Amino acid sequence: MQDILFDFISKYVSLTEEEQNVIASLDIFRSVKKGTILLKEGQKSQEEYFILQGCIRKYYIIDGEEKTTAFFTEMEVLTPHCVKNNAPSEYFISCVEDTILTVTNPDMGVEINSKFPKFELMCRILAEELLAKQQITFDEFKTSSPEQRYLNLLQARPDLIQRVPQHQLASFLGIKPPSLSRLRARILEKNKV
Amino acid sequence: MQDILFDFISKYVSLTEEEQNVIASLDIFRSVKKGTILLKEGQKSQEEYFILQGCIRKYYIIDGEEKTTAFFTEMEVLTPHCVKNNAPSEYFISCVEDTILTVTNPDMGVEINSKFPKFELMCRILAEELLAKQQITFDEFKTSSPEQRYLNLLQARPDLIQRVPQHQLASFLGIKPPSLSRLRARILEKNKV
DNA sequence: TTCATTTCTTATCTTAAGTGAACGAGTTAA
Protein backbone atom coordinates (compact mmCIF):
# COMPACT_ATOMS: atom_id res chain seq x y z
CA MET A 1 0.00 0.00 0.00
CA GLN A 2 2.68 2.50 0.96
CA ASP A 3 4.46 1.55 -2.26
CA ILE A 4 2.05 3.92 -3.96
CA LEU A 5 3.38 6.72 -1.78
CA PHE A 6 6.98 5.83 -2.56
CA ASP A 7 6.20 5.62 -6.27
CA PHE A 8 4.78 9.11 -6.06
CA ILE A 9 7.74 10.54 -4.14
CA SER A 10 10.22 8.91 -6.50
CA LYS A 11 8.84 11.08 -9.30
CA TYR A 12 10.44 14.04 -7.53
CA VAL A 13 13.33 12.83 -5.35
CA SER A 14 14.92 9.45 -4.68
CA LEU A 15 14.82 8.01 -1.17
CA THR A 16 17.36 5.89 0.65
CA GLU A 17 16.15 2.82 2.48
CA GLU A 18 16.62 4.65 5.75
CA GLU A 19 14.43 7.51 4.60
CA GLN A 20 11.77 5.09 3.48
CA ASN A 21 11.83 3.44 6.88
CA VAL A 22 11.36 6.74 8.67
CA ILE A 23 8.32 7.49 6.55
CA ALA A 24 6.91 4.00 6.93
CA SER A 25 7.16 4.33 10.70
CA LEU A 26 5.12 7.51 10.79
CA ASP A 27 1.69 5.87 10.93
CA ILE A 28 0.07 8.32 8.57
CA PHE A 29 -2.13 5.89 6.64
CA ARG A 30 -5.84 6.05 7.21
CA SER A 31 -8.78 4.25 5.72
CA VAL A 32 -12.09 6.10 5.42
CA LYS A 33 -15.57 4.99 4.42
CA LYS A 34 -17.53 6.45 1.53
CA GLY A 35 -19.51 9.47 2.70
CA THR A 36 -17.14 10.34 5.52
CA ILE A 37 -16.68 14.09 5.86
CA LEU A 38 -13.01 14.91 6.39
CA LEU A 39 -13.47 18.66 6.73
CA LYS A 40 -16.50 20.82 7.43
CA GLU A 41 -17.18 24.44 6.60
CA GLY A 42 -16.22 26.64 9.55
CA GLN A 43 -13.83 24.06 10.93
CA LYS A 44 -10.11 24.65 11.43
CA SER A 45 -7.80 21.85 10.43
CA GLN A 46 -4.13 21.16 9.90
CA GLU A 47 -4.58 18.00 7.88
CA GLU A 48 -3.13 17.51 4.43
CA TYR A 49 -4.19 14.52 2.34
CA PHE A 50 -2.57 12.31 -0.23
CA ILE A 51 -4.85 9.79 -1.92
CA LEU A 52 -3.56 6.24 -2.26
CA GLN A 53 -6.82 4.75 -3.41
CA GLY A 54 -10.31 6.14 -3.81
CA CYS A 55 -11.77 9.55 -4.44
CA ILE A 56 -12.58 12.61 -2.36
CA ARG A 57 -14.32 15.79 -3.32
CA LYS A 58 -14.26 19.41 -2.26
CA TYR A 59 -17.53 21.33 -2.20
CA TYR A 60 -19.08 24.55 -0.99
CA ILE A 61 -22.62 25.01 0.25
CA ILE A 62 -23.92 28.23 -1.27
CA ASP A 63 -27.56 29.20 -0.75
CA GLY A 64 -28.17 25.73 0.62
CA GLU A 65 -26.82 24.15 -2.54
CA GLU A 66 -23.77 21.93 -2.92
CA LYS A 67 -21.21 23.26 -5.38
CA THR A 68 -18.49 20.74 -6.14
CA THR A 69 -15.31 22.38 -7.38
CA ALA A 70 -12.76 19.58 -7.34
CA PHE A 71 -12.21 15.85 -7.19
CA PHE A 72 -9.03 14.21 -5.99
CA THR A 73 -8.13 10.66 -6.90
CA GLU A 74 -5.15 8.30 -6.77
CA MET A 75 -1.74 10.00 -6.52
CA GLU A 76 -3.17 13.45 -5.88
CA VAL A 77 -2.46 15.83 -3.03
CA LEU A 78 -4.92 18.11 -1.28
CA THR A 79 -3.88 20.79 1.16
CA PRO A 80 -7.05 22.59 2.31
CA HIS A 81 -6.82 26.33 2.21
CA CYS A 82 -7.49 26.62 5.94
CA VAL A 83 -4.23 24.78 6.68
CA LYS A 84 -2.34 27.65 5.09
CA ASN A 85 -4.15 30.60 6.61
CA ASN A 86 -5.29 28.95 9.84
CA ALA A 87 -8.82 30.31 9.32
CA PRO A 88 -12.12 28.42 9.36
CA SER A 89 -12.63 26.45 6.17
CA GLU A 90 -15.01 27.84 3.56
CA TYR A 91 -15.68 24.40 2.15
CA PHE A 92 -16.29 20.73 2.85
CA ILE A 93 -14.25 17.70 1.92
CA SER A 94 -15.89 14.31 1.79
CA CYS A 95 -15.25 10.83 0.45
CA VAL A 96 -16.93 9.86 -2.79
CA GLU A 97 -15.74 6.27 -2.36
CA ASP A 98 -14.11 4.17 0.32
CA THR A 99 -10.69 5.76 0.36
CA ILE A 100 -7.20 5.08 1.63
CA LEU A 101 -5.10 8.17 2.18
CA THR A 102 -2.24 9.58 4.16
CA VAL A 103 -2.93 12.30 6.68
CA THR A 104 -0.11 14.65 7.54
CA ASN A 105 0.23 18.10 9.04
CA PRO A 106 2.66 20.97 8.39
CA ASP A 107 4.56 20.26 11.64
CA MET A 108 5.41 16.81 10.39
CA GLY A 109 6.50 18.44 7.15
CA VAL A 110 8.84 20.75 9.02
CA GLU A 111 10.26 17.83 10.97
CA ILE A 112 10.83 15.71 7.88
CA ASN A 113 12.28 18.68 6.02
CA SER A 114 14.84 19.24 8.74
CA LYS A 115 15.86 15.57 8.69
CA PHE A 116 15.81 15.24 4.92
CA PRO A 117 16.27 18.55 3.11
CA LYS A 118 15.40 16.91 -0.18
CA PHE A 119 11.76 17.11 0.87
CA GLU A 120 11.93 20.87 0.81
CA LEU A 121 12.95 20.61 -2.83
CA MET A 122 10.14 18.19 -3.53
CA CYS A 123 7.61 20.54 -2.00
CA ARG A 124 8.71 23.44 -4.17
CA ILE A 125 8.69 21.40 -7.35
CA LEU A 126 5.32 19.95 -6.44
CA ALA A 127 3.84 23.37 -5.71
CA GLU A 128 5.12 24.78 -8.98
CA GLU A 129 3.89 21.78 -10.90
CA LEU A 130 0.45 21.97 -9.33
CA LEU A 131 0.30 25.70 -10.00
CA ALA A 132 1.12 25.21 -13.68
CA LYS A 133 -1.40 22.39 -14.03
CA GLN A 134 -4.02 24.43 -12.22
CA GLN A 135 -3.50 27.40 -14.53
CA ILE A 136 -3.93 25.28 -17.65
CA THR A 137 -7.06 23.70 -16.21
CA PHE A 138 -8.48 27.10 -15.33
CA ASP A 139 -7.76 28.46 -18.81
CA GLU A 140 -9.39 25.43 -20.35
CA PHE A 141 -12.46 25.88 -18.19
CA LYS A 142 -12.75 29.56 -19.04
CA THR A 143 -12.36 29.16 -22.75
CA SER A 144 -14.84 26.29 -23.10
CA SER A 145 -18.61 25.93 -23.21
CA PRO A 146 -20.19 23.46 -20.78
CA GLU A 147 -20.52 20.94 -23.59
CA GLN A 148 -16.86 21.33 -24.52
CA ARG A 149 -15.89 21.04 -20.86
CA TYR A 150 -17.72 17.74 -20.63
CA LEU A 151 -15.93 16.45 -23.71
CA ASN A 152 -12.60 17.63 -22.28
CA LEU A 153 -13.30 15.82 -19.04
CA LEU A 154 -14.19 12.69 -20.98
CA GLN A 155 -10.71 12.89 -22.48
CA ALA A 156 -8.75 13.93 -19.42
CA ARG A 157 -10.39 11.97 -16.61
CA PRO A 158 -12.82 9.43 -18.09
CA ASP A 159 -12.87 7.50 -14.83
CA LEU A 160 -14.50 10.41 -12.97
CA ILE A 161 -17.60 10.22 -15.14
CA GLN A 162 -18.08 6.62 -14.06
CA ARG A 163 -17.24 6.85 -10.38
CA VAL A 164 -18.89 10.12 -9.40
CA PRO A 165 -22.65 10.87 -9.01
CA GLN A 166 -24.05 12.94 -11.87
CA HIS A 167 -25.24 15.88 -9.81
CA GLN A 168 -21.74 16.30 -8.38
CA LEU A 169 -20.30 16.06 -11.85
CA ALA A 170 -22.75 18.67 -13.13
CA SER A 171 -21.78 21.21 -10.51
CA PHE A 172 -18.11 20.40 -11.15
CA LEU A 173 -18.77 21.38 -14.79
CA GLY A 174 -20.48 24.57 -13.63
CA ILE A 175 -24.01 23.53 -14.63
CA LYS A 176 -27.15 21.92 -13.16
CA PRO A 177 -28.00 18.21 -13.42
CA PRO A 178 -30.78 18.64 -16.02
CA SER A 179 -28.36 20.57 -18.24
CA LEU A 180 -25.84 17.76 -17.99
CA SER A 181 -28.49 15.25 -19.02
CA ARG A 182 -29.52 17.31 -22.05
CA LEU A 183 -25.95 17.99 -23.00
CA ARG A 184 -25.18 14.28 -23.04
CA ALA A 185 -28.31 13.58 -25.05
CA ARG A 186 -27.20 16.26 -27.52
CA ILE A 187 -23.78 14.67 -27.91
CA LEU A 188 -25.26 11.22 -28.40
CA GLU A 189 -27.64 12.65 -31.00
CA LYS A 190 -24.76 14.20 -32.93
CA ASN A 191 -22.78 10.96 -32.91
CA LYS A 192 -25.75 8.95 -34.16
CA VAL A 193 -26.07 11.04 -37.34
CA MET B 1 11.30 52.36 -9.74
CA GLN B 2 13.18 49.36 -8.43
CA ASP B 3 11.85 50.26 -5.00
CA ILE B 4 8.64 48.58 -6.08
CA LEU B 5 10.57 45.38 -6.63
CA PHE B 6 12.23 45.62 -3.23
CA ASP B 7 8.90 46.33 -1.58
CA PHE B 8 7.56 43.19 -3.15
CA ILE B 9 10.52 41.04 -2.13
CA SER B 10 10.42 42.38 1.41
CA LYS B 11 7.00 40.81 1.83
CA TYR B 12 8.74 37.43 1.73
CA VAL B 13 12.37 37.83 2.79
CA SER B 14 14.50 40.76 3.94
CA LEU B 15 17.47 41.83 1.87
CA THR B 16 20.82 43.24 2.97
CA GLU B 17 22.16 46.28 1.17
CA GLU B 18 24.65 44.07 -0.61
CA GLU B 19 21.92 41.82 -1.89
CA GLN B 20 19.95 44.81 -3.09
CA ASN B 21 22.98 46.06 -4.96
CA VAL B 22 23.46 42.76 -6.72
CA ILE B 23 19.88 42.83 -7.89
CA ALA B 24 20.04 46.46 -8.90
CA SER B 25 23.10 45.71 -11.04
CA LEU B 26 21.30 43.00 -13.00
CA ASP B 27 19.75 45.26 -15.63
CA ILE B 28 16.44 43.42 -15.68
CA PHE B 29 14.13 46.41 -16.00
CA ARG B 30 12.37 46.93 -19.30
CA SER B 31 9.84 49.42 -20.54
CA VAL B 32 7.30 48.27 -23.13
CA LYS B 33 4.68 50.14 -25.15
CA LYS B 34 0.99 49.38 -25.09
CA GLY B 35 0.16 46.71 -27.63
CA THR B 36 3.60 45.10 -27.57
CA ILE B 37 3.40 41.33 -27.77
CA LEU B 38 5.79 39.75 -25.27
CA LEU B 39 5.07 36.15 -26.21
CA LYS B 40 3.41 34.57 -29.23
CA GLU B 41 1.66 31.26 -29.61
CA GLY B 42 4.08 28.64 -30.88
CA GLN B 43 7.09 30.55 -29.58
CA LYS B 44 9.55 29.17 -27.02
CA SER B 45 10.66 31.56 -24.32
CA GLN B 46 12.53 31.55 -21.03
CA GLU B 47 11.29 34.94 -19.86
CA GLU B 48 9.52 35.48 -16.56
CA TYR B 49 7.86 38.80 -15.83
CA PHE B 50 7.21 40.91 -12.76
CA ILE B 51 5.04 43.99 -13.30
CA LEU B 52 6.22 47.23 -11.73
CA GLN B 53 3.70 49.45 -13.48
CA GLY B 54 1.07 48.81 -16.11
CA CYS B 55 -0.95 45.81 -17.19
CA ILE B 56 -0.37 42.79 -19.40
CA ARG B 57 -2.77 40.11 -20.47
CA LYS B 58 -2.62 36.47 -21.42
CA TYR B 59 -4.87 35.24 -24.21
CA TYR B 60 -5.46 32.29 -26.48
CA ILE B 61 -6.64 32.41 -30.06
CA ILE B 62 -9.23 29.69 -30.48
CA ASP B 63 -11.11 29.40 -33.77
CA GLY B 64 -9.71 32.79 -34.74
CA GLU B 65 -11.09 34.36 -31.60
CA GLU B 66 -9.19 35.96 -28.76
CA LYS B 67 -9.89 34.40 -25.37
CA THR B 68 -8.40 36.40 -22.51
CA THR B 69 -7.85 34.29 -19.42
CA ALA B 70 -5.77 36.52 -17.16
CA PHE B 71 -4.59 40.04 -16.46
CA PHE B 72 -1.47 40.89 -14.53
CA THR B 73 -0.96 44.28 -12.92
CA GLU B 74 1.35 45.98 -10.43
CA MET B 75 3.21 43.62 -8.07
CA GLU B 76 2.20 40.48 -9.92
CA VAL B 77 4.38 37.74 -11.33
CA LEU B 78 3.87 35.82 -14.54
CA THR B 79 5.87 32.74 -15.49
CA PRO B 80 4.56 31.51 -18.83
CA HIS B 81 3.87 27.82 -18.96
CA CYS B 82 6.37 27.30 -21.79
CA VAL B 83 9.21 28.38 -19.51
CA LYS B 84 8.50 25.36 -17.33
CA ASN B 85 8.05 22.70 -19.98
CA ASN B 86 10.25 24.21 -22.69
CA ALA B 87 7.52 23.61 -25.26
CA PRO B 88 5.99 26.11 -27.71
CA SER B 89 3.57 28.45 -25.97
CA GLU B 90 -0.16 27.81 -26.37
CA TYR B 91 -0.98 31.43 -25.71
CA PHE B 92 -0.06 35.07 -26.26
CA ILE B 93 1.01 37.72 -23.80
CA SER B 94 0.62 41.38 -24.69
CA CYS B 95 0.62 44.78 -23.03
CA VAL B 96 -2.73 46.36 -22.30
CA GLU B 97 -0.98 49.60 -21.27
CA ASP B 98 2.50 51.06 -21.44
CA THR B 99 4.20 48.83 -18.91
CA ILE B 100 7.38 48.69 -16.87
CA LEU B 101 8.44 45.21 -15.84
CA THR B 102 11.39 43.08 -14.94
CA VAL B 103 12.44 40.30 -17.29
CA THR B 104 14.30 37.37 -15.81
CA ASN B 105 15.00 33.79 -16.78
CA PRO B 106 15.36 30.59 -14.76
CA ASP B 107 19.17 30.59 -15.19
CA MET B 108 19.36 33.92 -13.41
CA GLY B 109 17.14 32.44 -10.73
CA VAL B 110 19.52 29.53 -10.27
CA GLU B 111 22.46 31.92 -10.05
CA ILE B 112 20.78 34.17 -7.52
CA ASN B 113 19.58 31.18 -5.52
CA SER B 114 23.10 29.85 -5.23
CA LYS B 115 24.40 33.25 -4.02
CA PHE B 116 21.45 33.95 -1.74
CA PRO B 117 19.63 30.81 -0.58
CA LYS B 118 16.87 32.92 0.88
CA PHE B 119 15.52 33.34 -2.64
CA GLU B 120 14.83 29.64 -2.83
CA LEU B 121 12.63 30.05 0.21
CA MET B 122 10.89 33.06 -1.33
CA CYS B 123 10.16 31.08 -4.48
CA ARG B 124 8.55 28.25 -2.57
CA ILE B 125 6.41 30.55 -0.45
CA LEU B 126 5.44 32.53 -3.52
CA ALA B 127 4.50 29.40 -5.46
CA GLU B 128 2.39 28.09 -2.59
CA GLU B 129 0.74 31.45 -2.12
CA LEU B 130 -0.08 31.77 -5.80
CA LEU B 131 -1.42 28.24 -5.84
CA ALA B 132 -3.72 28.92 -2.92
CA LYS B 133 -4.93 32.19 -4.43
CA GLN B 134 -5.46 30.53 -7.79
CA GLN B 135 -7.55 27.76 -6.25
CA ILE B 136 -9.83 30.23 -4.48
CA THR B 137 -10.22 32.24 -7.67
CA PHE B 138 -11.04 29.12 -9.63
CA ASP B 139 -13.61 27.99 -7.09
CA GLU B 140 -15.19 31.43 -7.14
CA PHE B 141 -15.37 31.38 -10.90
CA LYS B 142 -16.94 27.94 -10.98
CA THR B 143 -19.55 28.63 -8.36
CA SER B 144 -20.72 31.94 -9.84
CA SER B 145 -22.92 33.05 -12.71
CA PRO B 146 -21.44 35.54 -15.19
CA GLU B 147 -23.36 38.34 -13.49
CA GLN B 148 -22.03 37.33 -10.08
CA ARG B 149 -18.54 37.05 -11.52
CA TYR B 150 -18.77 40.60 -12.80
CA LEU B 151 -19.89 41.81 -9.38
CA ASN B 152 -17.06 39.88 -7.73
CA LEU B 153 -14.57 41.45 -10.09
CA LEU B 154 -16.00 44.87 -9.32
CA GLN B 155 -15.18 44.14 -5.68
CA ALA B 156 -11.83 42.45 -6.09
CA ARG B 157 -10.18 44.40 -8.91
CA PRO B 158 -12.26 47.51 -9.69
CA ASP B 159 -9.34 49.07 -11.53
CA LEU B 160 -9.42 46.36 -14.20
CA ILE B 161 -12.89 47.37 -15.32
CA GLN B 162 -11.59 50.86 -16.01
CA ARG B 163 -8.27 50.12 -17.61
CA VAL B 164 -9.12 47.15 -19.83
CA PRO B 165 -11.16 47.11 -23.09
CA GLN B 166 -14.63 45.64 -22.66
CA HIS B 167 -14.25 42.80 -25.12
CA GLN B 168 -11.17 41.57 -23.26
CA LEU B 169 -13.03 41.87 -19.99
CA ALA B 170 -15.97 39.93 -21.42
CA SER B 171 -13.84 37.01 -22.46
CA PHE B 172 -12.06 37.13 -19.12
CA LEU B 173 -15.50 36.67 -17.53
CA GLY B 174 -16.21 33.79 -19.90
CA ILE B 175 -18.84 35.60 -21.98
CA LYS B 176 -19.19 37.67 -25.19
CA PRO B 177 -19.16 41.47 -25.32
CA PRO B 178 -22.91 41.86 -25.97
CA SER B 179 -23.63 39.69 -22.93
CA LEU B 180 -21.43 41.89 -20.80
CA SER B 181 -23.27 44.98 -21.98
CA ARG B 182 -26.67 43.45 -21.20
CA LEU B 183 -25.48 42.17 -17.87
CA ARG B 184 -24.34 45.65 -16.87
CA ALA B 185 -27.61 47.15 -18.05
CA ARG B 186 -29.43 44.54 -15.94
CA ILE B 187 -27.46 45.45 -12.85
CA LEU B 188 -28.06 49.18 -13.37
CA GLU B 189 -31.76 48.48 -13.82
CA LYS B 190 -31.91 46.58 -10.52
CA ASN B 191 -30.13 49.36 -8.66
CA LYS B 192 -32.46 52.01 -10.06
CA VAL B 193 -35.57 50.31 -8.65
C1' DT C 1 -10.75 69.42 -38.26
C1' DT C 2 -12.10 65.43 -40.85
C1' DC C 3 -12.11 60.76 -41.94
C1' DA C 4 -11.25 56.05 -40.76
C1' DT C 5 -10.81 52.73 -37.35
C1' DT C 6 -11.69 50.76 -33.22
C1' DT C 7 -14.65 50.07 -29.32
C1' DC C 8 -18.95 49.76 -27.04
C1' DT C 9 -23.78 49.33 -26.97
C1' DT C 10 -28.29 47.98 -28.79
C1' DA C 11 -31.57 45.03 -31.19
C1' DT C 12 -33.21 40.65 -33.11
C1' DC C 13 -33.20 35.91 -33.40
C1' DT C 14 -31.48 31.41 -32.02
C1' DT C 15 -29.74 28.28 -28.72
C1' DA C 16 -28.84 26.52 -24.36
C1' DA C 17 -28.96 26.74 -19.39
C1' DG C 18 -31.96 27.53 -15.00
C1' DT C 19 -36.24 26.20 -12.57
C1' DG C 20 -39.85 23.45 -10.83
C1' DA C 21 -42.35 19.42 -11.22
C1' DA C 22 -43.16 14.67 -12.44
C1' DC C 23 -41.66 10.06 -13.37
C1' DG C 24 -39.36 5.62 -13.00
C1' DA C 25 -35.46 2.79 -11.20
C1' DG C 26 -32.90 1.44 -7.49
C1' DT C 27 -31.97 1.49 -2.52
C1' DT C 28 -32.99 1.49 2.31
C1' DA C 29 -35.86 0.97 6.31
C1' DA C 30 -39.90 -0.22 8.58
Added chain:
DNA sequence: TTAACTCGTTCACTTAAGATAAGAAATGAA
Protein backbone atom coordinates in the same frame (compact mmCIF):
# COMPACT_ATOMS: atom_id res chain seq x y z
C1' DT D 1 -43.90 -6.18 0.98
C1' DT D 2 -44.61 -1.63 1.27
C1' DA D 3 -43.30 3.03 2.08
C1' DA D 4 -39.89 6.54 1.93
C1' DC D 5 -35.79 8.21 -0.20
C1' DT D 6 -32.27 9.13 -3.53
C1' DC D 7 -30.90 9.66 -8.04
C1' DG D 8 -31.03 10.48 -12.82
C1' DT D 9 -33.81 11.80 -16.53
C1' DT D 10 -37.50 14.26 -18.85
C1' DC D 11 -40.92 17.99 -19.72
C1' DA D 12 -42.65 22.72 -20.01
C1' DC D 13 -41.49 27.19 -19.16
C1' DT D 14 -38.42 31.15 -18.09
C1' DT D 15 -34.19 33.46 -18.44
C1' DA D 16 -29.89 34.53 -20.18
C1' DA D 17 -26.13 33.83 -23.36
C1' DG D 18 -24.38 33.19 -28.43
C1' DA D 19 -24.52 34.99 -33.27
C1' DT D 20 -25.07 38.59 -36.13
C1' DA D 21 -25.81 43.10 -37.69
C1' DA D 22 -26.27 47.86 -37.11
C1' DG D 23 -25.63 52.07 -34.91
C1' DA D 24 -23.28 55.32 -31.56
C1' DA D 25 -19.21 56.89 -29.28
C1' DA D 26 -14.42 57.34 -28.72
C1' DT D 27 -9.85 57.27 -30.62
C1' DG D 28 -6.08 58.23 -33.81
C1' DA D 29 -3.98 59.74 -37.94
C1' DA D 30 -3.80 62.59 -41.90
